[in-house]
Amino acid sequence: MTVQDAIFAFDNSYARELDGFYIPWQGASFPAPKMLRFNRELATELGLDAGALEGDAGAAIFVGTQKPKGARPLAMAYAGHQFGGFSPQLGDGRALLIGEVIDRKGRRRDIHLKGSGRTPFSRGGDGKAVLGPVLREYLLGEAMHALGIPTTRALAAVTTGEAVERDGGYRRGAVLTRVASSHLRVGTFQYFAARGETGRLRQLADYAIARHYPDLAGTHDRYLGLLHRVADAQAALVARWMLVGFVHGVMNTDNMTISGETIDYGPCAFIDAYDPNAVFSSIDRQGRYAYGNQPAITQWNLARLAETLLDLINPDDGDDAIRQATEVIETFPDRYQFEWLKCIRAKLGLQQERPDDLDLARDLHTAMVGQNVDFTQLFRTLATTVRGDASATRALFNDPAGFDAWLERYRRRGEAEKRPSKWRADSMDAVNPIHIPRNHKVEEALDAAQQGEMAPFDRLKEAITHPFSRRDDLSEYALPAPESFGRYTTFCGT
Numbered sequence: 001m002t003v004q005d006a007i008f009a010f011d012n013s014y015a016r017e018l019d020g021f022y023i024p025w026q027g028a029s030f031p032a033p034k035m036l037r038f039n040r041e042l043a044t045e046l047g048l049d050a051g052a053l054e055g056d057a058g059a060a061i062f063v064g065t066q067k068p069k070g071a072r073p074l075a076m077a078y079a080g081h082q083f084g085g086f087s088p089q090l091g092d093g094r095a096l097l098i099g100e101v102i103d104r105k106g107r108r109r110d111i112h113l114k115g116s117g118r119t120p121f122s123r124g125g126d127g128k129a130v131l132g133p134v135l136r137e138y139l140l141g142e143a144m145h146a147l148g149i150p151t152t153r154a155l156a157a158v159t160t161g162e163a164v165e166r167d168g169g170y171r172r173g174a175v176l177t178r179v180a181s182s183h184l185r186v187g188t189f190q191y192f193a194a195r196g197e198t199g200r201l202r203q204l205a206d207y208a209i210a211r212h213y214p215d216l217a218g219t220h221d222r223y224l225g226l227l228h229r230v231a232d233a234q235a236a237l238v239a240r241w242m243l244v245g246f247v248h249g250v251m252n253t254d255n256m257t258i259s260g261e262t263i264d265y266g267p268c269a270f271i272d273a274y275d276p277n278a279v280f281s282s283i284d285r286q287g288r289y290a291y292g293n294q295p296a297i298t299q300w301n302l303a304r305l306a307e308t309l310l311d312l313i314n315p316d317d318g319d320d321a322i323r324q325a326t327e328v329i330e331t332f333p334d335r336y337q338f339e340w341l342k343c344i345r346a347k348l349g350l351q352q353e354r355p356d357d358l359d360l361a362r363d364l365h366t367a368m369v370g371q372n373v374d375f376t377q378l379f380r381t382l383a384t385t386v387r388g389d390a391s392a393t394r395a396l397f398n399d400p401a402g403f404d405a406w407l408e409r410y411r412r413r414g415e416a417e418k419r420p421s422k423w424r425a426d427s428m429d430a431v432n433p434i435h436i437p438r439n440h441k442v443e444e445a446l447d448a449a450q451q452g453e454m455a456p457f458d459r460l461k462e463a464i465t466h467p468f469s470r471r472d473d474l475s476e477y478a479l480p481a482p483e484s485f486g487r488y489t490t491f492c493g494t
Contacts, residue, residue, distance in 0.1 A: 008071065009047070013100060025120070036454070037156065039154055046103045059156075073098045076183060076188070077191050078091055090123075092119055094118070096116050097110055098111050110179065114129060116175050131157075132450060137178070139461060142465055158177070186302075205226060233259065235336040243344060267283070299333065299336075347428065349424035357413075360410065363406055382428060387421060438479070441476075
């Protein structure tokens with residue numbers, strides 16, 4: 001038995017239970033795979049032998065070349081709406097699910113490769129990835145996890161030893177290993193619904209329920225219940241995106257999970273100055289996926305999921321199925337508002353629920369518009385304001401008059417809490433980050449990594465995985481980009 005044989009205890013339910021939902025596939029061969037970064041903490045959480053995996057043996061597995069014992073590598077089939085246009089077949093064109101493990105807490109987790117070579121779903125692409133986007137996803141996933149936001153996570157980043165052609169030049173090839181509670185997407189349901197395969201759609205829905213919402217299993221209205229649960233999960237997720245200033249950038253239906261985890265960090269970014277219209281992606285020319293549009297796009301995506309479930313919700317009465325599904329979709333703004341308000345109360349140090357809290361929170365955002373206010377710093381400095389000194393927060397505004405008027409209302413609302421200011425401020429510090437993946441620091445780290453220097457990456461990772469802790473040696477990571485950084489543009493890099 002080789003070391004590769006002993007590392008994983010796979011239990012591959014997707015491959016076992018959903019034949020016809022994927023194509024078995026093997027990763028490409030790469031000339032010189034080398035482990036660049038390995039997430040020992042996550043490996044331990046998964047019950048893996050971190051020591052055995054962080055060297056050459058792990059590198060061979062995590063580029064897809066070496067198939068460990070028990071693995072059943074496969075390319076998953078799915079469809080999707082991309083910028084509003086439907087593509088009936090997308091699928092894992094450069095990715096492989098190598099298997100599932102049960103982690104130390106009893107949770108089922110996918111181990112998935114990204115950049116492992118061509119598959120039958122590649123649509124003319126080379127199926128490979130380059131170092132910059134791999135490390136970006138590593139950083140962003142770990143940052144979101146540290147912020148308490150559901151997300152896929154990086155287990156490993158491996159360089160492949162070959163140069164990959166991109167944008168008229170050659171860049172270092174790499175493969176990302178990511179972990180998720182599953183890779184089931186809205187687009188997975190769309191793939192079978194578009195083909196009229198109701199039996200397989202039912203099989204998929206039952207699998208999703210058993211895996212993510214098992215209390216619904218066997219209930220007579222479980223498919224409507226599934227829609228309810230996904231709507232709740234996505235409302236909670238996107239509310240948390242909005243309250244840390246995260247812009248996903250490509251909220252296509254194939255990038256929206258049934259579990260409610262953030263997936264596929266492509267042209268993503270965090271806002272510095274508050275701007276509801278912020279768009280970073282070079283291909284989002286109409287602002288479809290702008291920061292402020294994300295809740296509405298989530299509702300639109302959920303409507304596409306609802307369409308796939310109609311024949312399951314009521315196979316005998318299509319009008320009734322539409323009525324029931326529509327009611328769920330129409331309640332999404334209320335679900336989202338509930339989650340957003342719950343989180344914003346915590347950010348403002350408010351524990352009680354008062355009728356005017358929504359207006360208070362919205363008016364703070366209104367006061368920020370056009371003021372070049374750093375979003376992250378504003379919420380962090382509000383704790384200092386609660387402690388009695390508003391100067392740091394006021395200084396963030398070009399003209400603080402609007403903030404001053406809001407502050408008087410906020411102070412009165414705080415007095416109604418009947419809790420000490422220190423308690424409120426300390427609770428705010430626990431949820432308002434100091435460190436986020438500032439775009440200029442991300443680019444600095446990725447540029448250095450391309451030249452073989454990983455120290456900036458490691459320092460940034462240290463900061464963003466301790467987002468609430470003030471450290472003098474990491475103070476530069478709490479600052480917005482200098483004016484010289486200019487307008488930030490991201491790309492759907494592979």
